[in-house]
Amino acid sequence: MLPGVRMFSAVAVLCLSAFVVMIDSTVVQVMVPALTVSFGAGLDDVLWVFNGFVIAYAALLITAGRLGGVHGPRRLLVAGLVVFALASLAGGLATALPQLVAARVAQGVGGAMIVPQTLTLIAAVFPAERRGTALGLVSATMALAAVLGPVGGGLIVTTWGWRWVFLINVPLCLAAVVLALRRLPPGATASGGELxxxxxxxxxxxxxxxxxxxxxxxxxxxxxxxxxxxxxxxxxxxxxxxxLMPPQVFRDRAFLVAGWVGAAQFGVLAGLMLLVSVRVQGELGGDAIDTGLALLPMAVAAGFASPVAGWLSDRIGGGPIMAAGMLALGAGAIGFALSTWGPAVAALAVAGLGVGLVMAPASTEAIRRLAPDLVPAASGVLNTARQAASLLGVAVIGGIAQQGPGALTTAATALTAVAVLSGLTALFLLSRHVSDDALTNRP
Structure with missing residues (x-):
């Protein structure tokens, strides 16, 4: 473990790394009109700028998590940042759409190398009683990036042009590389071995x-x-x-329950963000930037709640906190669908509070009892499950939202049902898990 100042520097590096990946995963929707004009391409072709990133990212998370265990998470993090920087440079300089799509695929590869290492490094650098706080800070950064992507991206595209959405990543990634080499332990959890x-x-x-x-x-x-x-x-x-996925990971009940709750939260959140986009850009006649502004209270609430939830999970356990968070997320989803504009934005803030209460405890509880050599593989599995849940949430809610009058309420009701079910699961199973630990450790 590192001393206090080094631990603060370490979490700052991880926040910056996660921020760069997350903001680029959400920014493309505001670039679509500019890309269609710049390349003279149709919408179906331009959408591969988004799809290429997502497919590469989702496909490699498990492998990258395991590679972090074999070669060391700092090495994978730094390599991922370098790949992401080079891919961003290539994207910013692209003169044809296939070049930009290839650059986005490479960004997905770099992102998959980066994200699983954040959880692995937190487990290696921070003592167990402080991991929740560190994860809370990283989660708050990711929540803010998810909303700032469309808003900030829209401003950059309008002011400087779409190329700068990619070029601005280069100095950020290089700064993260320098800080990672100086502030993160070089050999943490590296186990060697084959793949x-x-x-x-x-x-x-x-x-x-x-x-x-x-x-x-x-x-x-x-x-x-x-x-x-x-x-x-x-x-x-x-x-x-x-x-790649050691079976011991799946024998831990806390990992399974926290993994399910974390994935459910990502699925509900992705579905809710789609509903917000449909309502703002349909019923209210706004655009992608207006959607980002509508989501801003959600991001602020999540950014506020996430460090607090992480701190609390270090002290009282994550089960009750996750349960409260999922119930708040469900209430925010149905409240958004049933409210007029002002109360709807307030409902999104409630949903953001729920997101913040779930993100850090879900990761903390998932790895709490795992051996250190299992954390890299577990991190890859957790991130893959969350990415898959996000895609599934968008696909299902998108299908429901196209069913005509009342579809918005139906979709929000479905999201609320999933949130309530997963919240109750967290409360019941993880509460039992804590009780079992107390009995096991009782003198």
């Missing part, structure tokens, strides 16, 4: 196909071969001497 490359191909292909199917609803049947690939991967893992 199951057959498993890498199976899970990477399966997740890529699944992501493509969820991004393009007319190809949802592609989920069948994706499921087959994932099933073959799971069977391979059971007998492999160096599995």
């Amino acid at each position: 199951d490359w057959g498993g890498v191909v199976l899970i990477g292909t399966g997740l890529a196909v699944a992501s493509y199917a969820l991004l393009t609803p007319e190809r949802l049947l592609w989920l069948v071969p994706a499921a087959v690939l994932v099933a073959v991967f799971a069977l391979r893992q059971r007998g492999h001497r160096a599995p």
Whole structure:
């Protein structure tokens, strides 16, 4: 573990790294009109600037998490930042749409290398009683980035042009590289060993196909071969001497419950953000920047609540906090759908409070009892589940939202039901888990 000042510097590096990835994953929607004009391309072609990033990112999270365990999370983080910087430079200088799509795929690769290492490094750098606070700060950064992407991106596109959305990443990534090399421990949790490359191909292909199917609803049947690939991967893992997903991870009840709650939160949040976009840009006649401004109270509330929730989870456990957060998220979703404009924005703030209460405790509880050498693989699994849930939330809610009058309320009701169910799960199962630990450790 590092001394206090170094730990503060370490979490600052991780916040900056997560911010760069998260803000670039949400900024593309405001660039679409500018890209169609700049390249003379249709909407379907331009959307691959978004899809290419998402598919590469989702496909590689599990592999990157395991690579962090084999070679060390700092090394993977720094390599990911370098890849992300070079890809951003290539995107900013692209003269044809295929070049930009390729750059976005490379950004997805870099992002997948970066994000799983944040949880691994927090587990390595921070003592158990302070991990929740550190994760709370990183989660607050990610929540703010998710909303600042459309708002800040819109301002940059309007003022300087779309290329600067990518070029501005270069100095940020380089600053993060320098700080990571100076402030993060070089060999934390590096275990060495081999990598199951057959498993890498199976899970990477399966997740890529699944992501493509969820991004393009007319190809949802592609989920069948994706499921087959994932099933073959799971069977391979059971007998492999160096599995990408060690079975010990899935024997821990807290990991399973916290992983489910965290994934549910990402799915509900993604669906809710889509509903906000549909209502603001449809019923209210706004644009993507107006959508970002409507979501700003949600981001502020999440940014405020996340460090507090992380601090509390270090002291009283994350189960009750996650339960309260999911209930607040569900209440905010249904409140947004049923309210006029002013109360609807207030409902989004309630939803943001819920997001902030869930994000850090979900990660903290998931790894609380795992051995250090299992955390890199667990981090890849958690982030993959959350990304898949986000895509699924958008696909399902998008389908419901197109069903005509009353569809908005129906979609919000579905989101609320998922939030309430996962909240109750967190309260019941994790409360029992804490009680079991107390009995086990009682003298």
